[in-house]
Amino acid sequence: MKARNVARIARWETTRSAGDIDRETAVAFVVVLVALAAIVPALVTMGPTPGEGIYRVGVSEDSQYADVVASDAQLAAVDPGAEADVVVTETGITYRDTPKGRAALSTLRSATVSYNDFLMGQEPDQAAAFPVVVSLTYLPQSISVTGQPANGGQQTGGDTGTGGDAGTGGQEPQTGAGTGTGGDVPTTGGGLSGLLGQAQSGTPSSISPPFPLQSLVFAFAFLLPLNVVIQAYGSSVLAERINRRGEPMLVAPISRGDIVAGKTLPYLLGALALISVIAVATGAGALSVLAIAPLAALFLAATFFGAMLARSYKELTFVTVTVSVGLTAYAFVPAVFAEVHPIAAISPLTVVVDSITGDGVTAGQLVLSMVPPGLAAFVLFGLGTGVYREEDMFTQLPIPSKFLDALAAPLTSQWRAGLWTALFLPFVFVGELFAVAVLFVAPVSVSVPLLLGAVAVIEEIAKSVHVFAGFERGQYDRSVRNALVVGAASGVGFFLAEKLLLVTQLVGLPELDVAQAAFSPELLGASPGLLLVAPLALHVVTAAVSAVGAARSRLAYLGTLALAIVLHVAYNLAVVVVSLG
Amino acid sequence: MRPRTRCPSSRPVATGSQTLKPPPSFHPAMISVRGLEKRYGDVTAVDGVSFEVDAGEVFGLVGPNGAGKTSTLKMLCGLVEPSAGDVTVNGFDASETEMRRSLGFLPEESPLYDEMTPRGYLRFFADLYDVDREAANERIEAALDRLDLDARDRPVGDFSKGMKRKVAIARSLVNDPDVLVYDEPASGLDPLTTNTVVEFTRELADDGKTIVFSAHDLHHVESVCDRVAIMRDGELAATGTLADIRDEHGDVSYRVFTDVPLADSGPAGDRHVTEVDSMADVEALRAEAGDAGGEVVDIRTEESTLEDVFLDVTGT
Numbered sequence: 001m002k003a004r005n006v007a008r009i010a011r012w013e014t015t016r017s018a019g020d021i022d023r024e025t026a027v028a029f030v031v032v033l034v035a036l037a038a039i040v041p042a043l044v045t046m047g048p049t050p051g052e053g054i055y056r057v058g059v060s061e062d063s064q065y066a067d068v069v070a071s072d073a074q075l076a077a078v079d080p081g082a083e084a085d086v087v088v089t090e091t092g093i094t095y096r097d098t099p100k101g102r103a104a105l106s107t108l109r110s111a112t113v114s115y116n117d118f119l120m121g122q123e124p125d126q127a128a129a130f131p132v133v134v135s136l137t138y139l140p141q142s143i144s145v146t147g148q149p150a151n152g153g154q155q156t157g158g159d160t161g162t163g164g165d166a167g168t169g170g171q172e173p174q175t176g177a178g179t180g181t182g183g184d185v186p187t188t189g190g191g192l193s194g195l196l197g198q199a200q201s202g203t204p205s206s207i208s209p210p211f212p213l214q215s216l217v218f219a220f221a222f223l224l225p226l227n228v229v230i231q232a233y234g235s236s237v238l239a240e241r242i243n244r245r246g247e248p249m250l251v252a253p254i255s256r257g258d259i260v261a262g263k264t265l266p267y268l269l270g271a272l273a274l275i276s277v278i279a280v281a282t283g284a285g286a287l288s289v290l291a292i293a294p295l296a297a298l299f300l301a302a303t304f305f306g307a308m309l310a311r312s313y314k315e316l317t318f319v320t321v322t323v324s325v326g327l328t329a330y331a332f333v334p335a336v337f338a339e340v341h342p343i344a345a346i347s348p349l350t351v352v353v354d355s356i357t358g359d360g361v362t363a364g365q366l367v368l369s370m371v372p373p374g375l376a377a378f379v380l381f382g383l384g385t386g387v388y389r390e391e392d393m394f395t396q397l398p399i400p401s402k403f404l405d406a407l408a409a410p411l412t413s414q415w416r417a418g419l420w421t422a423l424f425l426p427f428v429f430v431g432e433l434f435a436v437a438v439l440f441v442a443p444v445s446v447s448v449p450l451l452l453g454a455v456a457v458i459e460e461i462a463k464s465v466h467v468f469a470g471f472e473r474g475q476y477d478r479s480v481r482n483a484l485v486v487g488a489a490s491g492v493g494f495f496l497a498e499k500l501l502l503v504t505q506l507v508g509l510p511e512l513d514v515a516q517a518a519f520s521p522e523l524l525g526a527s528p529g530l531l532l533v534a535p536l537a538l539h540v541v542t543a544a545v546s547a548v549g550a551a552r553s554r555l556a557y558l559g560t561l562a563l564a565i566v567l568h569v570a571y572n573l574a575v576v577v578v579s580l581g
Numbered sequence: 582m583r584p585r586t587r588c589p590s591s592r593p594v595a596t597g598s599q600t601l602k603p604p605p606s607f608h609p610a611m612i613s614v615r616g617l618e619k620r621y622g623d624v625t626a627v628d629g630v631s632f633e634v635d636a637g638e639v640f641g642l643v644g645p646n647g648a649g650k651t652s653t654l655k656m657l658c659g660l661v662e663p664s665a666g667d668v669t670v671n672g673f674d675a676s677e678t679e680m681r682r683s684l685g686f687l688p689e690e691s692p693l694y695d696e697m698t699p700r701g702y703l704r705f706f707a708d709l710y711d712v713d714r715e716a717a718n719e720r721i722e723a724a725l726d727r728l729d730l731d732a733r734d735r736p737v738g739d740f741s742k743g744m745k746r747k748v749a750i751a752r753s754l755v756n757d758p759d760v761l762v763y764d765e766p767a768s769g770l771d772p773l774t775t776n777t778v779v780e781f782t783r784e785l786a787d788d789g790k791t792i793v794f795s796a797h798d799l800h801h802v803e804s805v806c807d808r809v810a811i812m813r814d815g816e817l818a819a820t821g822t823l824a825d826i827r828d829e830h831g832d833v834s835y836r837v838f839t840d841v842p843l844a845d846s847g848p849a850g851d852r853h854v855t856e857v858d859s860m861a862d863v864e865a866l867r868a869e870a871g872d873a874g875g876e877v878v879d880i881r882t883e884e885s886t887l888e889d890v891f892l893d894v895t896g897t
Contacts, residue, residue, distance in 0.1 A: 248752060251684065390660040391661055
C-alpha cells in the first residue's frame with residue numbers, strides 16, 4: 001500500500017462524493033450539523049438533565065434538607081406525608097427497601113455532601129479560621145428501612161446516630177454518607193454497601209442506580225455520526241460495483257489496498273472529525289476520540305464488507321441497518337453499566353462516560369474496549385479487500401455465496417486455515433463479550449448454561465465456516481486426510497489466538513461467574529500441562545470433526561458442526577462442574 | 582501459486598522518481614500468452630490458449646458470445662487471475678502492478694462516474710498513472726480533439742453512449758501506453774461513432790501501438806487487424822493473418838461463363854454458367870466448350886468472406 005496512492009484516491013473520493021451530493025442533501029446535511037453543534041453544548045450547559053426529579057424525598061420546607069433536595073436535579077421534594085422514596089423527619093431518615101429507595105438514599109447522601117462542600121466553598125476567606133483546621137466528618141444517624149411505601153407504616157428503628165461533630169459546619173445537615181461505617185446496614189440490599197465503598201457485583205437487580213444517565217446520553221451522541229457516515233460510505237462502495245464503474249481503477253498501477261484505503265479514509269476522518277466536535281462539546285476529551293476510533297473503523301469495515309456482498313441498494317440498506325443496530329447495541333448496552341459493573345469495560349462508550357464524569361480510565365479498560373473492535377475492523381477490511389477484484393465485484397451472486405467466496409479467497413494453503421481462524425478471534429471475542437453483556441442480567445443458574453452454549457456455537461462456527469468455504473470453493477481437495485489436517489490447523493490457530501483473551505484479566509472481567517464461564521473455564525487444581533493440553537485437544541478435535549463434514553457436503557457440515565458444538569458444550573460443562581466442586 | 586515469468590534483463594530501471602521503460606523493440610513479442618486457462622467452478626471459460634503479439638501489431642480476437650474472448654483479454658490485463666498458464670506484457674507478468682503502466686484497457690462497457698466531467702475524470706486517472714499535470718493535460722486535450730469530443734466540462738452522466746465511449750477510450754490513453762487492449766470498442770454504437778472509433782484505432786496502430794482487441798463486427802477486424810485469432814468454446818480455433826485463415830478455412834469457387842451450353846451449365850442471360858472449385862476444372866470446361874464449338878467468355882472468382890470463414894471455423 002502506498003501512501004501517495006491512498007491520498008490521491010482519498011482526495012478524489014472526497015471531491016467526487018461532494019459533487020455527487022445534490023443541493024437539497026447538502027443543505028439538509030449542513031442544517032443537521034448546525035443543529036448538532038448547537039444542541040449538544042446546550043444540553044451540556046442547560047439540560048434537560050436525564051432522570052430529573054426521579055427520586056421523591058419527603059421533606060418539610062423548614063428542614064435543612066429541603067435546600068439539599070432543591071440543589072440536586074435528581075431529587076424532588078414532596079410533602080413528608082406524600083408518597084416518597086425517602087422521608088426525612090426530625091428523628092431520622094426512612095427509605096423504602098427497594099432498588100429505587102436505596103438509590104434515592106444514595107443520591108440524597110451524595111447531594112448532602114455536595115451541598116455542604118458547595119456552602120463551604122462559598123466562604124470568601126478560606127483562611128479565616130486559621131490556625132484552626134476544619135475537618136468535616138459524617139457520622140451515621142438514624143436510617144430506617146421499610147418494605148412499604150415510606151409515607152405510611154414505616155418500620156423505624158435501628159440506631160439513631162448523632163449528627164456528628166461538623167465543626168463549623170454544625171448548622172448544615174449531615175447524613176450517614178461518606179466513609180464512616182453505617183448504622184443499620186440492611187442485609188438485603190446492595191445499595192448501602194455500594195455507598196460504603198464496597199465493590200458491587202451481581203446482576204442489575206442488585207445494582208443501585210443512579211447510572212450516569214446524562215453521560216450516557218452524551219456518549220450515545222458519539223454513535224450518531226457513525227450511523228450517518230456508513231450510509232454514505234456504503235453507497236460509495238456499492239457504486240463502484242454498479243455498472244462496473246470500479247473496473248478501470250483495477251487496471252491502474254495501484255493495489256486493491258490502495259483503493260480500499262483511499263475510499264475509506266475520507267469517511268473515517270470525517271467520522272472522527274464529527275466525534276471530535278462532539279467530544280469538545282461534551283467535554284469528553286481526546287481519550288474518548290481515541291477509544292471510539294476503532295469502533296468507527298469497525299462500523300466502516302462491517303459496512304464495507306456488507307457492501308461488497310450486497311447486490312443492490314436495497315440489500316445495502318439491510319446491511320447498514322444490521323451494522324447500525326448490532327454495533328450500537330454492542331457499544332451501548334454494556335456502557336449502561338458504566339461505573340457500576342466491570343462488564344461496562346468492553347464498551348468504548350464507557351471510556352466516554354468515564355471521561356465525562358471525570359472517573360479514571362485504566363489501561364486495561366482502554367485495551368479491552370479498543371482492541372477487539374479494532375482487530376475485527378482489520379479482519380473485515382481484509383476479507384472485503386480480498387473480494388475487491390473483478391471476479392467478485394461485478395458478479396450478482398447471492399450474499400451467502402459471495403460470503404463463502406470472501407472466506408475462501410485467502411485459503412491458499414492448509415495452514416492458512418489456522419491463520420484465519422486466529423484472525424476471526426476478534427469476532428469471537430466481540431460475540432462472546434456481547435453474550436456476556438446480554439446474559440449477565442439473568443441469574444447465574446440460567447446465564448452460565450446459556451453462555452456455555454453460546455460460546456460453543458460462536459467458537460465452533462469461527463473454527464469451521466471458512467474451512468467449509470475452502471472446500472466448497474475448491475481451495476481444498478475433498479479428502480478425509482485433507483479435512484483432518486485443515487481442521488487441526490484451524491484448532492491450533494484458535495487455541496493460540498485464544499490466549500489473547502487473557503486481556504480480560506486486565507479489567508477483572510473473569511471475576512464474574514458468567515464471564516469466567518465464557519473466557520476462562522479452567523479446571524481447578526489441574527496441572528499446568530493439563531490446562532494447556534485439554535483446551536488444545538478440544539479445539540483440534542472439534543475443528544477436525546467439523547472439517548470432515550465440510551469436506552463431504554453442506555448437509556454433512558451442518559451435522560458435524562452440531563456434533564462439534566455438543567462436544568464443546570459437554571467439555572465446558574464438565575470444566576465448570578469440576579471447577580465448582 | 583503460479584510461477585511468475587519475467588525477463589529480468591528487461592525490467593524497467595528505476596532512477597530516482599523516474600521509471601524508464603525498455604524500448605518496445607527490445608522484446609521479440611510485446612505480448613506472450615502461453616497455455617492460458619480459466620475455470621469458473623466446473624465451467625472452463627478459456628482452455629489452453631497460446632499466442633504472441635509483436636510490438637506494433639494489431640491483433641484481433643473474434644468469436645461468438647461465450648467463446649472466452651473477454652476472459653482472455655481480462656487475464657491479459659491482470660484483471661482476472663488465470664487458473665493456469667502465463668501472460669507477459671512488455672516483459673512483465675500480467676499479475677504485476679507495474680505491468681499496468683504499459684497498458685491501456687477499454688472494457689466492453691464504458692464505466693464512468695456520472696457526476697464527473699471528462700477532464701476531471703481523465704486527470705484523476707492520469708494522476709493514478711503518475712503522469713505529471715502538464716503532460717496529462719496535453720494528452721487529454723489531444724485525445725479528446727482526435728476523438729472530436731467538445732463537451733469536456735459537463736458531467737458525463739449527461740452524455741450519449743458514443744460520447745461516453747470516447748471518454749473511456751481517452752482514459753485508456755492517458756498513460757501513453759505501449760499496449761492497448763480493447764474489448765468490443767465499437768459495440769452498441771451508431772454507425773457514425775463506430776466509424777470514428779474504428780478510424781481512431783487504426784490511427785493508434787499507425788502510431789505504433791500494440792493493440793489487441795475483440796470485436797463482433799468482422800469488417801472492423803478485417804480493416805484494422807494484422808492478425809486474427811478465432812476463439813471457439815474457450816479454445817483458439819484458428820490463428821494467423823486473414824489471408825492465411827482464408828486459405829486454410831475459406832473456399833474459392835469459379836463461375837465459368839460460356840457461349841455454348843455444357844453438361845453441367847445453367848442459363849445466365851444469353852450465356853451459360855458452370856460453377857467449379859478449382860482451376861483444373863476451369864481448364865476442363867474450357868476444353869469442353871471448345872469441343873462444343875464455343876469458348877469461355879468470362880471467369881469470376883468468388884472467395885469466402887470473413888463471415889463465411891468465421892461461421893465455418895466456429896461451427897455456427
